[in-house]
Amino acid sequence: MRYISNTPAQxxxxxxxxxxxxxxxxxxxxxxxxxxxxxxxxxxxxxxxxLVRHLRRLSSKxxxxxxxxxxxxxxxxxxxxxxxxxxxxxxxxxxxxxxPYQPEASQGTLRSIFEYQTMMAELCxxxxxxxxxxxxxxxxxxxxxxxxxxxxxxxxxxxxxxxxLYRQVVETYVEGPDLRLRSAALGDxxxxxxxxxxxxxxxxxxxxxxxxxxFGCLEDVKAVAEIAHxxxxxxxxxxxxxxxALLTPxxxxxxxxxxxxxxxxxxxxxxxxxxxxxxxxxxxxxxxxPGRLVGATVDLDGQRGFVLTLQTREQHIRREKATSNICxxxxxxxxxATIHVAIMGKVGLRxxxxxxxxxxxxxxxxxxxxxxxxxxxxxxxxxxFALELPKSPDRVVKRLLKDKILAGVPxxxxxxxxxxxxxxxxxxxxxxxEIDAYAAALxxxxx
Amino acid sequence: MANVPADLRYTKEHEWAKLExxxxxxxxxxxxxxxxxxxxxxxxxxxxxxxxxxxxxGVVESVKAxxxxxxxxSGEVVEVNVExxxxxEVVNADPYGQGWMIVVKLANTKEWDTLMSAxxxxxxxxxxxx
Numbered sequence: 074m075r076y077i078s079n080t081p082a083q084x085x086x087x088x089x090x091x092x093x094x095x096x097x098x099x100x101x102x103x104x105x106x107x108x109x110x111x112x113x114x115x116x117x118x119x120x121x122x123x124l125v126r127h128l129r130r131l132s133s134k135x136x137x138x139x140x141x142x143x144x145x146x147x148x149x150x151x152x153x154x155x156x157x158x159x160x161x162x163x164x165x166x167x168x169x170x171x172x173p174y175q176p177e178a179s180q181g182t183l184r185s186i187f188e189y190q191t192m193m194a195e196l197c198x199x200x201x202x203x204x205x206x207x208x209x210x211x212x213x214x215x216x217x218x219x220x221x222x223x224x225x226x227x228x229x230x231x232x233x234x235x236x237x238l239y240r241q242v243v244e245t246y247v248e249g250p251d252l253r254l255r256s257a258a259l260g261d262x263x264x265x266x267x268x269x270x271x272x273x274x275x276x277x278x279x280x281x282x283x284x285x286x287x288f289g290c291l292e293d294v295k296a297v298a299e300i301a302h303x304x305x306x307x308x309x310x311x312x313x314x315x316x317x318a319l320l321t322p323x324x325x326x327x328x329x330x331x332x333x334x335x336x337x338x339x340x341x342x343x344x345x346x347x348x349x350x351x352x353x354x355x356x357x358x359x360x361x362x363p364g365r366l367v368g369a370t371v372d373l374d375g376q377r378g379f380v381l382t383l384q385t386r387e388q389h390i391r392r393e394k395a396t397s398n399i400c401x402x403x404x405x406x407x408x409x410a411t412i413h414v415a416i417m418g419k420v421g422l423r424x425x426x427x428x429x430x431x432x433x434x435x436x437x438x439x440x441x442x443x444x445x446x447x448x449x450x451x452x453x454x455x456x457x458f459a460l461e462l463p464k465s466p467d468r469v470v471k472r473l474l475k476d477k478i479l480a481g482v483p484x485x486x487x488x489x490x491x492x493x494x495x496x497x498x499x500x501x502x503x504x505x506x507e508i509d510a511y512a513a514a515l516x517x518x519x520x
Numbered sequence: 521m522a523n524v525p526a527d528l529r530y531t532k533e534h535e536w537a538k539l540e541x542x543x544x545x546x547x548x549x550x551x552x553x554x555x556x557x558x559x560x561x562x563x564x565x566x567x568x569x570x571x572x573x574x575x576x577x578g579v580v581e582s583v584k585a586x587x588x589x590x591x592x593x594s595g596e597v598v599e600v601n602v603e604x605x606x607x608x609e610v611v612n613a614d615p616y617g618q619g620w621m622i623v624v625k626l627a628n629t630k631e632w633d634t635l636m637s638a639x640x641x642x643x644x645x646x647x648x649x650x
Contacts, residue, residue: 360561385561385586394579394588 136479138342142507144436146457146498147287147482148209148236149345152315152337152425153502158412162405172404174365176380183379186367186404189411196317196414197331198324199353203364204402206350209334210239213281213311214246215352215363215397216330220279220307221252222396223361228253228276232264234286235311237487243281252278262290262450262459270300277306279330284312284323288496289433289457290450291320298327313337314351314410316455318419319426330354337500339413340406349406360386363397428501429456432508436499439512445519449494457498459484459491464519466495472518478511523550524642525616529592529635531574532644536616537592537635540623544593544632547620548580548611551645556582559611562604564621569597571624573631578621580611589621593631599623 143151173179186204193202206212257269280301301308309330310323315337323331335349368382388395433456445463466483473480484491528536534552538545561581571577571591578589611619
């Protein structure tokens, strides 16, 4: 950020230009009681060395994933971020606040986005992926809007297995266009198919499930697809692309739109964002897809090149009839994912999935042997599971912090029905020592 | 003289309508397709959809622009040219023939008289600098 000076002389010049006597005059319309009557209590300026020391001291109060064993998940995961990612994205050609889309000037950027789209489409088992949206939650909300536009139907059925935070974002999005949402209940950790079947009808635009769902459990995507398609509805699946290297991709199981949070693909957790919204569709839906899309073409000399394509879907051309208000993407996070997938390769990505699943199952078994502790659900899970505890999950979390363990996410704040539950995520980064230390600390905490 | 068949009626948004009993066949004019350039995509309503005179019923997209399609007449869509999404270039090649878009069962036959005659539409096109 460039420093823009604002000296008293410049202030006088600006005030003279707009014909105001003083800055105080500008503020005179704000009621006195709404204004701070004393100067802000900002400490005096510090020398750079002092300031850095001060900030370090403040940041060391955070329990961060470098110093703590992180079992937090619920949408953001502590997966490995290989060091080449940071080096490559720091290149000046990529590391800019603005994403240059002009084909004449930006073949490298466009190419990297094209590769990203190809990788995401393949992981999701879909035909086309866009250049990314903001995060998993807004991707899902866009998918719901899109399903309404495609089917010209008014109701979306959302499984209660979908991340509650995502569901809140969807609720916000559908308020304006006045679309309706219905919640499909869970059976033992996964969507109750009989209940779902009764809810889905000729008014249903889409059925939305998460795979694995918020509680880590694996939904029967194929069965849900059959229910949705029998009623002429679309199936929207929210998925973590990290897991899709190992799981059958939703596209192969009947999904019409696949969205997801791509953070686990080489994007650090950074206290919850920026994240990476994955969005992929079947070919026949491509003209209804929101967001930017890079395509491969040939130039006048027949050489391969990359350009933004199908821009007539977008707001800067289609105005109020655009497929979405999103005319941008998270290019840098998409680049991180692209580099991550390229470094990991097919074998590496699978390994991440295998290790995460194996370690999660070892942890679940170990924790489940502690008296009073049990797995909340018996449905198959992937890398995340809900524990039911005999003591307050909040207090258990606090207790384990002392052992430098981030034990998980208490589910009380999402749903009172799960007030005794703790959601635990295990990635490939967790070691056996960390899991065993967790088990020992948990046993002591609930004893 | 532009290509403006005398037996059709027209809108100022450059759609044509052809009366077929109590129905009307609808498309865009030769002038419209010329102005648009190569048509790459046509989005049409489904059979059974209701259209209203001078309200949009679909979208035509060319390499240069995206334009709304305006229904010349009100009624129910009883036929849709399903070939167009697959072969949008037909709109350029044969706008008054194979490039037709929808057939509307008229809700109000009197609306027919509100449409422009070929002579009036020809004047409009001429005034547009053709």
